[in-house]
Amino acid sequence: MSNTPTPPTPPSEAPAATPYGTLPPASPLAQRKPVSLPRLADMHARGEKIAMLTAYDATFAAMADAAGIDCLLVGDSLGMVCQGLNSTVGVSLEAMRYHTDSVSRGLRRVQGTTWLIADLPFGSYQESREQALASATVLMQAGAHMVKLEGGGWTTETVRFLVERGIPVCAHLGLTPQTVHALGGYRVQGKGDTAGALLKQQAHALQDAGAAMLVLEMVPAALAAELTAELTRCATIGIGAGKGTAGQVLVLHDMLGINLGKMPKFVRNFMADAPGVLPALQAYVQAVKNGSFPDDRLHAW
Numbered sequence: 001m002s003n004t005p006t007p008p009t010p011p012s013e014a015p016a017a018t019p020y021g022t023l024p025p026a027s028p029l030a031q032r033k034p035v036s037l038p039r040l041a042d043m044h045a046r047g048e049k050i051a052m053l054t055a056y057d058a059t060f061a062a063m064a065d066a067a068g069i070d071c072l073l074v075g076d077s078l079g080m081v082c083q084g085l086n087s088t089v090g091v092s093l094e095a096m097r098y099h100t101d102s103v104s105r106g107l108r109r110v111q112g113t114t115w116l117i118a119d120l121p122f123g124s125y126q127e128s129r130e131q132a133l134a135s136a137t138v139l140m141q142a143g144a145h146m147v148k149l150e151g152g153g154w155t156t157e158t159v160r161f162l163v164e165r166g167i168p169v170c171a172h173l174g175l176t177p178q179t180v181h182a183l184g185g186y187r188v189q190g191k192g193d194t195a196g197a198l199l200k201q202q203a204h205a206l207q208d209a210g211a212a213m214l215v216l217e218m219v220p221a222a223l224a225a226e227l228t229a230e231l232t233r234c235a236t237i238g239i240g241a242g243k244g245t246a247g248q249v250l251v252l253h254d255m256l257g258i259n260l261g262k263m264p265k266f267v268r269n270f271m272a273d274a275p276g277v278l279p280a281l282q283a284y285v286q287a288v289k290n291g292s293f294p295d296d297r298l299h300a301w
């Protein structure tokens, strides 16, 4: 008998089977632990980019999970993508519950490890903090791990109310599509010193209220990068906000090259160079992780 210590057991060589194909044997995804709030905070602290997409159904949710996505958002963009509405204003809480249920079941079918976020739709949280809690409860009981709500200022106390009651919250500033009629269109927000300072102040207040995540949509890249450096307890997720955020999100159909209307400028079509949907999703995760998406010249302001 030698005294040589036993070498650590090498990772299983067995390829990880998914319903959509086989992942490479050494893939860290094969044994990935569930993404949780502490793990997201750890990724944020280490500077590992957080990759997020929207999902509206069980099949795409399972595929994105297999591709190694960190977070999925059941976005109220489903009103435009799935229901054919021309804005997100008409999306009901019942529709959000239905799609959250479907996505959550898809993740359970494959023992998914993805962090699941659901949008509180227009009109489901504006009336009172109690209304927001009741609406958030519907989505959490449908399988969401976190809810997202749009806006700053008055939303701060709503965020605090939910977080104090054990509901993780993602905030959303910049282009907030539920208020498109007040904003005057889907255009860049936070441009100029005054608008930029207001957005920053609102973001800090949301972090102090306990928001663990903040979507920044269509804001100047420099503003998003500055905020990202300032907010250490809240991970920024950009969409059309440049490469300086802690993570990125896109609408799933957009990054697969499918869009009923005008493709926003911040989108990259990951199907263009991929042989299929799973490789396109994997390419997105990889591009977010290695910083090659977005390209500041092509996908930001």
Ligand SMILES: Nc1nc(=O)c2c([nH]1)NC[C@@H]1CN(c3ccc(C(=O)N[C@@H](CCC(=O)O)C(=O)O)cc3)CN21
Pocket (backbone or CB within 6 Å): 076, 077, 080, 081, 088, 177, 185, 186, 187, 188, 251, 253, 254, 259, 262, 263, 264, 265, 266
């Ligand atoms: N399919 C889809 N993708 C999205 O990103 C998305 C939705 N739906 N629905 C909800 C909101 C609406 N969003 C939008 C919609 C349109 C533009 C758009 O047309 N942007 C123009 C710039 C317009 C301007 O600056 O005046 C662009 O060229 O990107 C951007 C974001 C983002 N969200």
Ligand SMILES: CC(C)C(=O)C(=O)O
Pocket (backbone or CB within 6 Å): 054, 073, 074, 075, 076, 077, 078, 119, 215, 217, 239, 249, 250, 251
């Ligand atoms: C675009 C993302 C951030 C969103 O809110 C949605 O898909 O509804």
Ligand SMILES: [Mg+2]
Pocket (backbone or CB within 6 Å): 075, 076, 077, 088, 119, 177
């Ligand atoms: Mg939304």
